[in-house]
Amino acid sequence: MTVLQTDGLTKRFGGLTAVDEVDMSIDKGEGVSLIGPNGAGKSTFINLVTRRLEPSEGDIQFNEQSILGLDPHEVVQRGMSKSFQTASIFPDLSVEENAIIAALAAEHGSFRFNFLRHRNAYPEVTRVADEVLESVGLYEQRNATAKNLDYGNKRRLEIGIALAAEPDMLLMDEPTAGMSPEETESTVELIKEVKEELDLTFLLVEHDMEIVFDISDRIVVLNRGQVIAQGTPAEVQDDPAVQDAYLGGAEE
Ligand SMILES: Nc1ncnc2c1ncn2[C@@H]1O[C@H](COP(=O)(O)OP(=O)(O)O)[C@@H](O)[C@H]1O
Ligand SMILES: [Mg+2]
Incomplete structure (x- = not known):
């Protein structure tokens, strides 16, 4: 079963397209990480999915029903927890x-x-x-x-x-920000345990690659609002487009 699906999800701020026709789908029990350089559109994507921002275009389905038109608290009541x-x-x-x-x-x-x-x-x-x-x-x-x-x-x-x-889905935005290395490790272990035990579906935004590679079934890479790569941690790690995006981001 598909828990979250976006189709052509787009958000423009004036002339800037922060999220650009993103198609993403997350199955029940899947742990997905959203990564990308600063300004890639990760937070905007999360704010669209949680209904704190109105999309310019596209659709968002949660548990196979469109959530466009719902308030953030109604999305929470339908089973999306942050x-x-x-x-x-x-x-x-x-x-x-x-x-x-x-x-x-x-x-x-x-x-x-x-x-x-x-x-x-x-x-x-x-x-x-x-x-x-x-x-x-x-x-x-x-x-x-x-x-x-x-x-x-x-x-x-x-x-x-x-x-x-x-x-039905847990969203996590940089869950280990501000933690010591020990606390980070124990939180990562905890998320892995809970995922196993409860067959948890999650979408994680995280910039620490070690955590991302450790914890994710699948990684989606955003750059300038667009999905430039996705796959297992091993697939994404070896993708030249991903390495370029990160190097490009560092030069800006
Ligand atoms: N409320 C807003 N108004 C105008 N521009 C915004 C707004 N929020 C984000 N942006 C711009 O959209 C782009 C994506 O930002 P953001 O989603 O925060 O990226 P990330 O979380 O990946 O670092 C950036 O260029 C940012 O400056
Ligand atoms: Mg952000």
Whole structure:
């Protein structure tokens, strides 16, 4: 099944075509990375897909239905989740409560604030939350207050919050930005584990090639808004067009 498909997706800013007739398709369970030099159009592409920018032309299908015309929050409710958003954590709530709210938000559209006082009425939501905490390695710390987690565990909780909504696709924009080498390594391992365990479909924007090659089933290379190459990490690595694009980008 195709989870995400874009057809001729185009975004112009005045005379500049930031995203230029991009056809991209991502199958269920596939982990795809979007790479390209600075200014290639990666962020614009993500903003189109999440409906924060209106395309100039083209179509976007999510779960085989066009999402043109939807608001960003409606896209989230259809199962597209974006991780590594700052401010996705409620700092004064427990780790488990954060996961519960995320699971509940997906189920009910928006969470009800008095829910936490009646959580036993929602055993299913608590079960999903605890499973997610287990898979991101935070179950033991489920009663800790979120703000007291160290940096690496906060990032784990952010992934957990995104996963608790049981998304059909997870978008990640530079998930390891600002992390130490150790935190980066553990986050990359975590994403790989979660992908295996949950058959997760993801679209990753990342400039660290080591991470991209390690984590992706397929890589799509953008340059000046256009897809110039795609394939497995090995195929993309050997592609002369990709090497040219990066060298060209460095000279600008
Ligand atoms: N809101 C905007 N208005 C005008 N130009 C923009 C806007 N957003 C991005 N651009 C331009 O579009 C091109 C692609 O940008 P962007 O998608 O941020 O690239 P990337 O994320 O790959 O570095 C760049 O030339 C950038 O300057
Ligand atoms: Mg960008």
